[in-house]
Amino acid sequence: MSLSAGWYLGLAALVFSIGAIGLLVRRNVLIMFMCIELMLNAANLTFVTFARVLNDIGGQAIVFFVLVVAAAEVVVGLGIVVTNFRRRSTTVADDLHSLKG
Amino acid sequence: MIGALLAASAPTVSSAADRIPIPSIRYLSIMPPIIMIGGAVLLLGLASLVSRPLRVRVSTIGSVIISGSALGVAIWQWTDVQSHGAHTYIAHAVVMDGFSVLVTMLIAIAMLLTALVADGYLTREGISGAEFHVLALVSAAGAMLMGLANDLIIIFLGLEILSIALYVLTAFNHRRAASGEAALKYFILGGFSSAIFVYGIALTYGATGSTNLTQIADYLSKNVVLTNGLLLAGLALMLVGFAFKVAAVPFHMWTPDVYEGAPTPVTGFMAAVAKAGAFAALLRVLFSSLGVITSDWQPIVYALAVLSLVLGAVVALRQRDVKRMLAYSSINHAGFILLGVEAGTSRGVSASLYYLFAYMFMTIGSFAIVTVLGREGDSDHDLTRYRGLAQRQPLLALCFAVLLLAQAGVPFTTGLWAKLEVVLATVSAGAVPLGVIAMVSAAVAAFFYLRVAVLMYASKPEVTGETGESGDEGARPPACPDPGAQIGWATPQAASGTVTTLNAELLLAGEEAAPSGEAEPTVVRVPALTGVSIGLCVAATVVFGIIPAPLVDFANRATLLFLGH
């Protein structure tokens, strides 16, 4: 049995919105990272689906660019979290609200 | 140079059948980013060889040379474009036209100026090492990439290189708590918007079958897409990514906190380079590829512009911290540049480019001065610290006044020509009300620029109501209005009640010294290189203001290779 591209796109959209809502709802910074990764991977899934539909290898190549970028982001992100953690020993995003107004 | 290395090592494997076609690469077209990144790597290595105290000075000189050479190559590119015309290179992924060359020049100059400012900052804060310059060079390269990209993915890559380097730069000064917090906020929100941006690209790729801007344009012009829901969704998500980076309202929330938290030279760099790169990419995407559906995205840009103009000006009024005030003023400037984008014509493009160029000088100069006045620990940014600056350091105060008034759009500064060009572009596109809103917001913005000037040129704080010594001599009884014929409801005192509170609030007469407890702000030593950078910015703002012809022509000839509709 074969699924039409729509299903895959639907799944990707679903994963994307889960990631987005997750970032809005959750407090912990690490969980937020994961949500961003989810959204990026949803984009990858969409790329692959369209590559297959359009029968164009380019789409699949793009996935690797996105993966590389995601990895770089995580490395830098964790670094920043560690510096903040050393200072305030908390990873809850809400504690960091001294800059406002 | 790398290509040559690879070619040398591969002859043993090659056979006629399985030769992999490599797209012909015209290195001139992408030379500036290569110089920047290559230079950064070299600088990293070189700096580690030098002894610790000299490292900052060496890396400053290095980055000045690198950005200088990038600028030189850009000028060479300009002559090439003018003679041989604009083309796309490296399998149409990159384009070299007047537009991209100008963006490259802009970013190279910004990098050069920031390097000069950073030198003074780093020595003052006691941070050794070349990391700052390396990261700055890399992010500048990312911005250049965005400028010359003709492919959505290249734009995305440029965006990410730019952003990730900036996240680290924001967290650079680990002694300041705010710096860490700002970096974290910037990272989370940046990641979020990049993810949205990528998803947008994916949808656009799905709708148009390619991520190459020219091919998208061909696709759209050939077949009239009845239900292009997919394309519009993709466009919407991409606009979110761009709007976030450009700090247009409602995606601006990060700007004030990050600008305040980040080390001041980084803020200046970020304000100039990030905006330049993002706007370049936005202009190219909207004008070159999505020119056909202008009627769809024009209202969005209209709305973004209005919101940014109004909110940027209005909220800045209430700021007591100079960096946060300049952050909101940069949102206001983003609104102005969006005016040029909204026009959708080639005049709009050249207007936005001119505005970016002028804005770069003004913002880097302003933040350089704020860096100097921030003193040790880079935290002394409360407005009350600026009172009486003109008496203590007249030249610095005059420079800051000129830069602020230029941002307000005072004649014979590039600020005015920028606003004039942008408003002319949008008025010519028929959006006269937008022009009016823009200029009214400029008038409102003028208030908080002026307020800083008032403070700098005000003398002793009139807390006790006795008059300052400047301007009037001899014993002076305060000439309060004589009550004269008074009718109950109309006493002059009551009438002028509101006015005196406004007057006091203007001069912040209420507050005494800033929370940092320093009784009287002392004279601040301006490091030589920072002085040079400030001087360059002020000179550029005033000279190009009085003689606008060269810069206006240059921006006008920096046209896009392909203009959609």
Next chain:
Amino acid sequence: MLHVAYLMPLFPLAGFLVLVAAGRRIGDPVAGWIGTLAVAAAFVVACLTLGGLLNQPDAHRLFVHDYFTWFHVGGLNVPVGILVDPLSVTMVMFITGVSMVIHLYSIAYMKGDPDYPKFFIYMNLFVFSMLVLVLANNLLLTFVGWEGVGVCSYWLVSFWFHRDSAASAGKKAFIYNRIGDAGFLLAIFLIFEKTGTVQYTGGPGGGIFGQLHHLGGGTGTAAVLLLFLAATGKSAQIPLFNWLPDAMEGPTPVSALIHAATMVTAGVYLLCRMNHLLALTHAGMEVIAIIGGVTAFVAATIACAQQDIKKVLAFSTISQIGYMILAVGSGAYVAAIFLMVSHAFFKGLLFLGAGSAIHGLDNEQDLKRMGALRKTMQWTTITFTVGWLAIAGIPPLAGFWSKGDVLDNVYSHYKVLWFLGLITAVLTAYYMTRLQVLAFGGEPRWDKIGPHGEPPLHAPHESPWVMRLPLVILAVAAFFGGLLDLPWIHHDSFEGWLGPVFAGSLYNDHLHAGGEWALALTDLAAALIGVIVGFALWRGAQVDKPQLEPQFLQRVWYWDDFYDALIGRPSQKLATFCAWVVDVRIIDGAVNGMASVVRATGSATRKLQSGYVRNYALGIAVGMAALIVFLLSRTWWS
């Protein structure tokens, strides 16, 4: 000889400039002599001009000459030039004559005053302005003279500015004149709009008098009434008269010259000059006559109750001018001019006499503290008596003939106003006799304690010869003034001399000889009744007679209080309201309000920036949703 006429205004101007330049250094008496000489020179030139005009044949006694163009914009051409005709020469003769005499008088009167030279600066400037007013050949130049005399009267009335009452009296005089001048300006605009020119005669289209056919009907009446409003302002008639009594704060020579002889007659001169225009509108003439008559009567009643000698004379002036306006209103221009000339003589005489009495009694002006001045001031008493009899209308002095002539003409037009005039004649004789008796007759009262406990005054002394000579000259003029226009000699009498000027618009009072004699007798009877009643009532030692001096009359029919209540206080409240409420609260409030609204929205939106990352992310998410919804919605429509 007529070409020399333009020198007349130049001599006082020269005097003015010399005194301004060197006044302070020249000092006390010399500055006065320079001023007097300048006016005397003008008088000589006036005589020459009179001579030159006399040997011109009756028909063309008119000399119009433009010297240079003041300004020429579009159709409006305003030359600076003179117009010499019997009317202006008559005016010039008595102006320069009386001024010369009064300048002579004030050399002594102002002796010892710290601002002595400044006084003559203003006096010379006044004479210059008056001559410009009278000699101008267009409405605008007349207006220049008109305002010039107004300004000089402001300066001269508030000459002793250290006295607040003098300062505010000067201001009041100037403002009342300005109200009249506004009327004058509007009249000029109206005339220019209809005739295209401001010149009386000459120039393209024959000047105003050549274009009269455009000024018929409503506009003509409006122009006349506006000119009359100007005249009431300057000549102190009903609506705008209560500045003249306050103007008595100025030095007495000023009162004599400006507020008796010259300036106040400017209004009458203007109406006479524009007689062709007046002739067009019957309604206008009636209004003028009525107001003239009523003013004469009202002023006369007030004069009967005044205690200050100068105030009595001031109201008497208003009354006499009322007569002139009445004459003009009934078309008897010649009679008006004749009364004006004779009035200049005897009113000048009365004022100078009063001045000499005040000077003698160390500046005391209250009649109730004078008395029996005849014993020590013989010259003043004799000359004052001539003045008193002249104004009362006792033959053969000037007053009888001139007032009689006016009343004859009024009789042939408005019987009611004639009767009112007759009553006024009685009142005039009464209050002048009261003044004569209180001041010169009866027992001396200056040696007793004053009503408010002032110390007794020194014995009055006679004034020096410099002050007595002018009195004598004016007395002679007042005595023989009547000869100018004896009713039965027609040929070279005043009528003949002025006739050609008012050619078209003169009403001839077709009274047969018998009628004239009857009217003359009634005038004589009125005068005698007034004198006798005056003598009877005021001869005794008892001078405080409240029932004869009712409060109503002393407060000038409460006219001042009426104006203050109607205009003064409400405008003061309006001004304060506008200044502190409308301007500061409403308009400025709106501006500051807008500013604070912007600042309020600023601080409101500032709170949005909560500092929490998730709020920012929410902002982005909301923005994204909005964009998507907007873009997708476009696909549903298109």
Next chain:
Amino acid sequence: MTHSVPFLTLLILLPAAGALGLALLGFDRRFNKELADALGILVSLATLVIAVVALVTMKEHFGGYQLVSNHTYTGEALGVRWFLGVDGISIFLVLLTVVLFPIVLLLGQSKTNSRAYAAWMLLLEAAVLGSFLSLDLIVFFLFFELTLVPSYFIIAGWGHERRAYAAVKFFLYTFLGSAFLLVGILALAFIHQSQTHVLTFSLTALEHTHLSSSTEILLFLAFTSAFAIKAPLFPFHTWSPDAYTEAPAGGSVVLSGVLAKLGTYGIIRFDLNLFPHATRTLAPLILTLAVIGIIYGAIVACAQRDMKRLVTYSSLAQIGFIALGTFALSTQGLSGAVLLMLNHGLIVGGLFFVIGFIYERRGTWQTGELRGLQKVAPVMAGVFTVLMMASIGVPGLNGFVSEFLVLVGTFLTHRWWAVVAVIGVIVAAIYLLWAYQQVFHGVPKPEDEKTRDLSWMERVAVAPLIILIVFLGVFPKPVLDRIDPSVNELVAHVEKATGHYQPAVATRGPAAAEGRP
């Protein structure tokens, strides 16, 4: 019509160079105060000489723009040209500026930090001259807005208690107005470009764009809002009492004497030339505002106890007269308005100078605190009297001729507005005389006794104003002969465009009256 010597560019660049020189002079330690003051006065006097030479070389009976210099300024991309020209309407405003500024600088020597004061003043002079001379809308806009910066720093630097508030309010109010002006200029240029495919901002070209009536009214409102705020006309005047009162004496003189004229000049030069139809249709509205301004200004002045505010409101009334003359659209009205701009500049300048002298001596300008100064300082009282009489409009002084022309011009075309305006003339006398009586008459109190009379320098400063006031009052013909040709051309331009003609009397005088039955 051009001329070999670029007088006008010189007129602008000389004060600007002077300002720059003085600013730089401040940074080397060896400069002394006298040298700086002398340099400032020298530069402004040189500008005066150039202006007079320009006046002499101008042809008298020529209505068009003379001494024109026209060069490219921002290249073809933006089409802005350095296009300067002067005609009958602007030459006397230029002369007013070059006469007032040397006096302000002469009296500015006593100020603290007088070098910076002179530098800002010279920059302001350059900006004002630039505005009067430029015929390119953008270049005009540049100079029009540039005037804000130096006047802001003059008020904020050398003003009195509430100077910060007054300076910022002045800057923002005018800046907001000019925001509409800029959008109006750009919209007009765009409409012109869409019709002629040429992007230009020069007045002579933009005059010929034909606009639909609604667009023309919108553009008219955009332009006039900026000029009405600058003038100031009635509803937009609330910044002027603060700005003039809080500014130093020299600042008030320049603000009210010269900068106010920018507003009215802008209306005459740009509104009438570019939008004749809108001017005709909106004339009644603006005339009503002008008349309200006249009456309201006079009434409010009566209630002022502060002499500077009193003169401010009196100048609000005079500006109302100028607007009245302008929108009467008749030859007399417009010539009167132009002449009144010159006269009012001299009068209000003089008044503020004298108030400045009083302030230097007594530290106050409240009428309640001054008494009997005429006895103690007769020369100052004399000067104030001449200025007061000129302001009231007494013939023989310059106020009368212009006021008369304005009223006659308005009477011919809009009768009842003129009638109401004449009432304003009466009320003008009331408050000025009242103020004079309060301050100069009466017995001087002990502290009034020691008020010394005008020093020789102050007399030298005020003398030219008095001489000009008397000369223009007695013999205004040479000035009016130069104003008339340009005014006639402008009125003809408006009449040709709108088809409404002023009464024949205004142009042909008695000949016209002759024609009618």
